Amino acid sequence: MSHPYGGRSHYSVVIVGGGQAGLSLSHCLQQRGIDHLVIEKRSLVHTWRTQRWDSFCLVTPNWQCQLPGWGYIGNDPHGFMVKDQINEWLAGFVEHVKAPAIEGVTVERVFRVPGAGGREHERFTVQTDAGLYTADQVVVASGGYHKPIVPRLAEKLPTDVAQFHSAQYRNPAQLPEGAVLVVGCGQSGAQIAEDLHLAGRKVHLATGNAPRCARFYRGREVVDWLADMKYYDMPVTEHPLREGVRDNTNHYVTGRDGGRDIDLRRFALEGMELYGLLEGFDGGRFEFQPNLRDNLDRADDTYNRINASIDRHIAGQGIDAPPPSVYTPVWEPPEERTRLDLAAAGITSVVWCIGFSPDFAWVDAPVFNGSGAPVHLRGVTNEPGLYFLGLPWLHTWGSGRFSGVARDAEFLAEAIERRKTERRDARTEEMPLRGLHAA
Template sequence: MSYPYGGRSHYSVVIVGGGQAGLSLSHCLQQRGIDHLVIEKRSLVHSWRTQRWDSFCLVTPNWQCQLPGWGYLGSDPHGFMVKDQINDWLAGFVAHVKAPAIEGVTVERVSRVQGTGERDRFMVQTDTGLYTADQVVVASGGYHRPIVPRLAEKLPATVAQYHSAQYRNPAQLPEGAVLVVGCGQSGAQIAEDLHLAGRKVHLATGNAPRCARFYRGREVVDWLADMKYYDMPVTEHPLREGVRDNTNHYVTGRDGGRDIDLRRFAREGMELYGLLSGFDGGSFELQPNLRENLDSADATYNRINASIDKFIAAQGLEAPPPSVYTPVWEPAEERTRLDLAAAGITSVVWCIGFSPDFAWVDAPVFNGRGAPVHQRGVTNEPGLYFLGLPWLHTWGSGRFSGVARDAEFLAEAIEERKMGLRSSAMEAPSAPALRAA
């Protein structure tokens, strides 16, 4: 085969994934003069173009967009970039990094080829041929397979079904009522998008928490940044590694940013239910936990604000007076069935997330749930790393705000190992022959 980038088959480092994480690491490795190759299955930073709806905007303020050597460049640091602005900014980052990358190439398997001790290499099998590397970084993210429950197979063929990754705008859906399943960030924002467009929305909630957009005169993210929340490593979080399984708080940056209050939507005509659990006899089956879900979300909202109150008091800061959210609507009853035909539901949008798929990584670094076990991206398999995962190290690890710090950390680890490999090679009388693992 001919190798599409540089005509080489071996690199010191192969980075699998060309999103913001992989490109951030490429930037850090280039600064250290470490040769590497980025292999991207589709196109660089493609998910921001292909897996976001038309009205999508950031839920974190623009000032938190800080990729290596490429911060937010606009005039509204406390605003929230919309989809086209995000993609323009990322296109600038791609041009800034100039990563040695190949696109449209799928990595099918990563495995170790054993030599002697520190001379081990990795095989990186792709759909266009084989590469080898001294070290490999998996930077493909953790959102690979859209989750759609098996009960979806029971729905009539007349009902259009979409995953949140496929949703674009209300006009895409057929006329009629819409059932949105899940109220995390995507579910809550898509439900709002449909609601604002005048569509009849039925929302099956879950246990997602929520937070305020603004509190006591400032954006809540600004307060939390001052409180060093975004610098807290996973090892110091009260939930420890359990925080990686948490659903993100729902809030929006739309129209300058605001709270998302499902109770207000209900007061305006949106129909709310508990957790969706099944479909039988033409009706959706739902758990009687709507009140519990709403109360839990509000409790988190008030708890975050209370922590800000304590910070303000401890620092002796001047700020508008504190407040506590009180519900603007309460469910009259817990409805456990939703008749599809009677409600006029013609489409369902599944907003229950993604599952990771690391089956192509042939290494003993995964737990029983298929998640990689690591310390700040460094695994027990020498030379194998992960980058860009939620809470890899801090809250910002899977976002624009923290991936630069993680990339810098891994670049240092990679450089140290590279120096060790070089020393080992100089001491060895001859390079050992590689044998297949």
């Protein structure tokens, strides 16, 4: 573990988290000459190396990879980088930024220390397993995906059933022979189910309320259309759901093999078994809600609604494009199956793809709502000098992605610089008063 700036313990800014968000902010602060320290629990950008399966690829086109001073540099801007390419690109970003960082250090608590001269003289203490640091300002850039979610019903499964969270899944060969139950059909669940399906495994998929979208429509990538429509510039404050959009499940689609739709109905035609929401396990049987048809219909409604918005854009702009279309279901559930016998189905493994929960218990500050999520406006909290960065929909759709974090980092860097200047000016104004009192 190396210590920037000769092992000093006080910094103007401490950034907790060395992923793309923390490094993006480091780049922006270096541009402003603001001293800072990045503290990373594992290694810089480690999540992309350690929590992605072997066939993982981006679901957004390469041209959207735009970190500060480090855009996509390959020859396939409309392609989708695979895992090794992503990590190679990120390794270049790490070298480009050269952040003052320490790795393998866990932040255990962040709290404000009262200052003798009032609020402007207060500091944050950053308590780690490698010692104490202090900072005038702190940025939490550790992401929002901390604890893999596995339901308590997992404890009821027989011990000979192998269980994995999506963060642990690597490839079909990792799982024992036999059928697999994949729980969850968001981006990870749908893609992992497809990965197993393409490998010839018998897959049972418990669906949820995840929406889906087209990969290509009317001659172009859907992301290209939405970019032209300024969807990715829409701030959360203008979204119809406002902050509620942060709780939405991501649309399932894939960039695999050049990009394509993921249609669970087509998987069903090919032999994948689909069910509604998993809600229990009892007597050797999984229990599901009878809502498979509703889940599929809602996903298709979103698919068609996005395409319809593109139709309106094309018509409004007078764009010459291939004709519009509406998705028609290729398969309908013949019945709602609410039970699945584990032994009879030959299920030997379960992959939980129901996401992660945030864990900010180590941030000792009154900035959280009743569900434990930070309350902020574009990453700025009501606790002066405390910020968040890299969270989904922090400001726009791209805030937690390669496409929008640079804009958010630049905004916070400006806020940090402004507060740093205000603190300095306040202290300067106080100096003559101190001299008067001394006289």
